[in-house]
Amino acid sequence: MNQHTVHEYLMKKPLVMITQPFGQDVDVYKVNHKMFATLAEGKEGQxxxxxNLVWWLNLKCDPDEAQALRDIFPSVIPGYHMNKRLWNTVILDGTVPQGEIERMIDNSFDLVVANMPEKDRKAIALHL
Incomplete structure (x- = not known):
């Protein structure tokens, strides 16, 4: 997946909005004002x-799964500028299969939604 297909997949999630609180170079994807992904150019113009520029995707992750993914994929590293225990960075260099990236995006979204109040979870579920 490249930054365009990742962006399209992220935007298909219900009630997603993009902000840029870290500057114009980093898109932050939020559901109900809670961050579940960031997408930015790789550091130092990789x-x-x-x-082609290589983009980096930060995703929230269960701590045990985060480490397992890092062990399996060299392009999955501890979350860049994030809590290294709870976030992974996926380097979009073509080495991680599309289905796996989509699964990681889905898990990140679901983890964030699961920590919301029941009223918010139900509102989001209406759009699934």
Whole structure:
């Protein structure tokens, strides 16, 4: 997945909005004002084999699963500028399968929604 397909997938989630509290270079994806993902250019203008900029996706994650994903995929690292225990950064360099990235996005969204008050969870569930 590249930044465009990741963005499209993130925006398909119900009640998602984008903010840029960290500057114009970092899109923060929120559901009900709670962050579940960030998308930004990789640090220091990192490029892939074809010269395209590599983007980084931060996602919330269960701590045990976060470590397991880091062990499986070299392009999954502790969350850049995030709580390293609860967040992973996925380097979108083409080495992590699309289905796995989508699953990680779904899990991040679900973790954030699960910590919301019941009223908010029900409102979001209406859109699923």
């Amino acid at each position: 490029t892939d084999d074809e010269g």
